[in-house]
Amino acid sequence: MFFRxxxxxxxxxxxxxxxxxxxxxxxxxxxxxxxxxxxxxxxxSDYLYLSIINPFLILTLAAIGLNLLVGYCGQISIGHAAFMAWGAYAAYNLVQRVPMLNFLVVLVLAGLVAALVGMFFGIPSLRIKGLYLAVATLAAQFFTDWIFARVKWFTNYSSSGSVSTAPVQIFGWTIGTPRDKYLFVLGVVIVFTLVARNLVRGHLGRAWMATRDMDVAAEVIGIRPVYAKLTAFGVSSFYCGVAGALWGFFHLGSWEPLAFNLNLSFDLLFMIIIGGMGSILGSYLGAAFIVALPIALNQIPEKLGVPLSTAMASNVEFMIFGSLIVLFLVLEPHGLARLWAIGKEKLRLWPFPH
Amino acid sequence: MNIPRYVPVAALSALLAAGLIAPLATGETAPGFWVEVLIGGLMTGVLYSLVALGFVLIFKASGVFNFAQGAMVLFAALAVARLAERMPVWAAVIGAVVIMIALAFAVERLVLRPLVNQDAVALLMATLGITFFLNGFGQSIWGSDIYEINLGIPREPMMVLGNVFEGGVLVNRDDIAAAITAVLLVGALAVFFRRTATGRALRAVADDHQAAQSIGIPLDRIWVIVWSVAGVVAIVGGVIWGGKLGVQFSISQVALKALPVVILGGFESVPGAIVGGLIIGVGEKMAEVFLAPPLIKAFDLAGGGIENWFAYVLALLFLLVRPEGLFGERRIDRV
Incomplete structure (x- = not known):
C-alpha cells in the first residue's frame, strides 16, 4: 500500500x-x-556492540567480498578467511613498523596486500573452474594458516605467536570504546557497500556476471576471462583484507595464529548462501543471521529453562547450519535477499493482489 | 613457445622423485630410518586413499563432489566405537553398515533428489551442509569425547628386515592389517564394478546419466546404492583410522586431505585414488621429516608442520600441469 x-x-x-x-x-x-x-x-549497551553489532558489520564486509567472487563472478572459494588473515597481519605489521601512517591508509594497504595474495591464488582459476578451484582455495587457506603460525617475522617475533594491537588513532580521535569502534566500522562498511553496489552494476560487475553465467559466451562478446576473474579475485580479496584488518583491530584486539581458520571461511560461505548469492543486501542479512544464531541458541534455551551445555549448543548450531544450507539450496537458492524481494513485491500490490 | 604436455608433468614427477631419494643420497640418513618414514607415509596414504575412494565412487556415479565424505568417516567411526561398547566389534560394524545405508537413503531423498540438475557448485555446497549436519548430529547422539576402537590387534610394533638394515625397521601390526584391508576392499570394489549387474549399472550411470536412464536404469536407486557403498568405505576408513589414532573430531578435518588426493589421482579413477593417496601420504611425511628441519633452520621458523599444506600445494601444482589428474579422463571443463 504505502510501497507504491x-x-x-x-x-x-x-x-x-x-x-x-x-x-x-x-x-x-x-x-x-x-x-x-x-x-x-x-x-x-557495550555488550551488544561487542558481541553482535561490531562482528556483524565487519563480517558483512567480508561477506560482501566473498559474494563479489562467488555470487557475482561464479568462482567458488572455501578459503576466504585466508585473505582476511593477510589483511589483518598486513595491517598489524604496517602499524608496528611504520607507525606514522594514518590508519585509513593502513586499511587500504592491508586490502591491497590481501588483493595481491588473492590474485596469486586466483591464477589457477584461469585454467580450472568449479570443484577444482575449491581445492586451490583450500591450499590458500592452509598455506596461510601455516605461514602466520610459523614465520616469526609476521608476528613481530612474539614468543607465543599471537599478536596484540593498541587502540587506533585517526586524526586525534582515539577509537577505544566499543561505541567509537562501532561508528568507525560503520563508516567504513557504508563506504565499501556503496563502492560494491556501484562496481557490480558497472562495467566490471557486468563482466563478472557474464563470466559467471557462461564463460565461453562472455569471451565471445569480448570479455577477457583473465581480466574478469583476476579482478574478481583481487577486489574480493581486497574487501576481505580490509575486513580482516578491522576484525583484528576492532573486534579481536589481539589474536592467535589460527584466528582466521577454515571455520571462518565456512562461516563466510554460509553467510552468502543463506543471505543470498549475488546480492549485496544478502551479505548483510546472511552476516546478521550467522552472527545472531549462536547467541540466540545460547540465550533462548536458557530463557525457556532448559539450558544446553556448551558442547550441545555447538552441535545444535552445526546441525542447524547444515540443515539450513540444504534447505536454502533446495527451496530458495537466492537466500534471504530473495525472500525480502518477494516480500517487497507482494507489499507493492497489497491489499489487492491483482 | 609450444612445450609438449608431458614435459611439465615429467619435470614435476622428477622433482618429486629426486626429493624422495635426496635424503638417502646425501648419506645423512640411515637407510633403515628412511624406510621407516616411507612406510609411515604409505600407511597414512592408505588412510587418505580410503577416504578418497568414497569421493571417487560418489563422483563417478552422481557427479557430486562429496565434501561430506570426511564427516561420513567420522560419523561411521563414532557409530562403531559407541556401538562396540555394548556389543562385539563385528556386530557394531554391522550396525554401522545399517546406519550408513539409512543415511544414504536420507541423503538421496532429502538432498540429492530435490537438487537434481543443479550445477556442480550448488551440489558441492549442499554436501558442505551435509558435512556440518553430520558433524553436529554425530556428536550429539554419539558424544564428543575421544573414543577407542579395539580391534584385538596387538599394539607392539614388529621388527622386520632386521638382516637388511642395521637395527631393522619397526612396523605396526595394525598398519599391516590396514593395508591388507584396503587391498581387499579395492579388490572387492573392482569385482563389484566389473562383474555384477548393479556394478555395470553404476558404470553406465557414471558414463552418461541420460543414456543410462533411457535404458531403464533407475537413477535414484543407483544413488542410494553408491552412497551406501561410500558409507561402507567410510566405515572401513573410520575403523582403521579410529583404531590407530582414536575416534575424534579431527578425523573429519584431516579427511579433507582426500581432496588433493583425488585431484592428483583423477576424479573418476579408483586406482587414481589409491596411487594419489600413497603419493600424498609419502610426500607429506617425507617433506615433514626431511624438508622441514632445513627450512626451519634457513628461515628461522617457529616449528615445522608443513604437512598441513604440502598436499594442497602439491595438488595445486598438479592442477596447473595436468588438471585431469594422473588417471582421470580428459573431459575436464577447460576455461
Whole structure:
C-alpha cells in the first residue's frame, strides 16, 4: 500500500540510473543510515556492540567480498578467511613498523596486500573452474594458516605467536570504546557497500556476471576471462583484507595464529548462501543471521529453562547450519535477499493482489 | 613457445622423485630410518586413499563432489566405537553398515533428489551442509569425547628386515592389517564394478546419466546404492583410522586431505585414488621429516608442520600441469 511508486517519473538519465530509483527505498535507506549513526549509539549497551553489532558489520564486509567472487563472478572459494588473515597481519605489521601512517591508509594497504595474495591464488582459476578451484582455495587457506603460525617475522617475533594491537588513532580521535569502534566500522562498511553496489552494476560487475553465467559466451562478446576473474579475485580479496584488518583491530584486539581458520571461511560461505548469492543486501542479512544464531541458541534455551551445555549448543548450531544450507539450496537458492524481494513485491500490490 | 604436455608433468614427477631419494643420497640418513618414514607415509596414504575412494565412487556415479565424505568417516567411526561398547566389534560394524545405508537413503531423498540438475557448485555446497549436519548430529547422539576402537590387534610394533638394515625397521601390526584391508576392499570394489549387474549399472550411470536412464536404469536407486557403498568405505576408513589414532573430531578435518588426493589421482579413477593417496601420504611425511628441519633452520621458523599444506600445494601444482589428474579422463571443463 504505502510501497507504491506511482507517479515517480524519471525525466533525466541521471535520475533513471541512480542507485535507489524508488523514492521509498531511498528514504528508507537514508533513515536506516541516520538511525545507525545517531540513534543506535544512544540505545545500545557495550555488550551488544561487542558481541553482535561490531562482528556483524565487519563480517558483512567480508561477506560482501566473498559474494563479489562467488555470487557475482561464479568462482567458488572455501578459503576466504585466508585473505582476511593477510589483511589483518598486513595491517598489524604496517602499524608496528611504520607507525606514522594514518590508519585509513593502513586499511587500504592491508586490502591491497590481501588483493595481491588473492590474485596469486586466483591464477589457477584461469585454467580450472568449479570443484577444482575449491581445492586451490583450500591450499590458500592452509598455506596461510601455516605461514602466520610459523614465520616469526609476521608476528613481530612474539614468543607465543599471537599478536596484540593498541587502540587506533585517526586524526586525534582515539577509537577505544566499543561505541567509537562501532561508528568507525560503520563508516567504513557504508563506504565499501556503496563502492560494491556501484562496481557490480558497472562495467566490471557486468563482466563478472557474464563470466559467471557462461564463460565461453562472455569471451565471445569480448570479455577477457583473465581480466574478469583476476579482478574478481583481487577486489574480493581486497574487501576481505580490509575486513580482516578491522576484525583484528576492532573486534579481536589481539589474536592467535589460527584466528582466521577454515571455520571462518565456512562461516563466510554460509553467510552468502543463506543471505543470498549475488546480492549485496544478502551479505548483510546472511552476516546478521550467522552472527545472531549462536547467541540466540545460547540465550533462548536458557530463557525457556532448559539450558544446553556448551558442547550441545555447538552441535545444535552445526546441525542447524547444515540443515539450513540444504534447505536454502533446495527451496530458495537466492537466500534471504530473495525472500525480502518477494516480500517487497507482494507489499507493492497489497491489499489487492491483482 | 609450444612445450609438449608431458614435459611439465615429467619435470614435476622428477622433482618429486629426486626429493624422495635426496635424503638417502646425501648419506645423512640411515637407510633403515628412511624406510621407516616411507612406510609411515604409505600407511597414512592408505588412510587418505580410503577416504578418497568414497569421493571417487560418489563422483563417478552422481557427479557430486562429496565434501561430506570426511564427516561420513567420522560419523561411521563414532557409530562403531559407541556401538562396540555394548556389543562385539563385528556386530557394531554391522550396525554401522545399517546406519550408513539409512543415511544414504536420507541423503538421496532429502538432498540429492530435490537438487537434481543443479550445477556442480550448488551440489558441492549442499554436501558442505551435509558435512556440518553430520558433524553436529554425530556428536550429539554419539558424544564428543575421544573414543577407542579395539580391534584385538596387538599394539607392539614388529621388527622386520632386521638382516637388511642395521637395527631393522619397526612396523605396526595394525598398519599391516590396514593395508591388507584396503587391498581387499579395492579388490572387492573392482569385482563389484566389473562383474555384477548393479556394478555395470553404476558404470553406465557414471558414463552418461541420460543414456543410462533411457535404458531403464533407475537413477535414484543407483544413488542410494553408491552412497551406501561410500558409507561402507567410510566405515572401513573410520575403523582403521579410529583404531590407530582414536575416534575424534579431527578425523573429519584431516579427511579433507582426500581432496588433493583425488585431484592428483583423477576424479573418476579408483586406482587414481589409491596411487594419489600413497603419493600424498609419502610426500607429506617425507617433506615433514626431511624438508622441514632445513627450512626451519634457513628461515628461522617457529616449528615445522608443513604437512598441513604440502598436499594442497602439491595438488595445486598438479592442477596447473595436468588438471585431469594422473588417471582421470580428459573431459575436464577447460576455461
Amino acid at each position: 511508486e506511482n507517479g515517480q517519473f524519471k525525466s533525466t538519465y541521471r535520475a533513471d540510473m541512480q542507485l535507489l530509483p524508488i523514492a521509498q527505498d531511498r528514504y528508507f535507506v537514508l533513515a536506516l543510515v541516520a538511525f545507525a549513526f545517531f540513534a543506535v549509539p544512544l540505545l545500545v
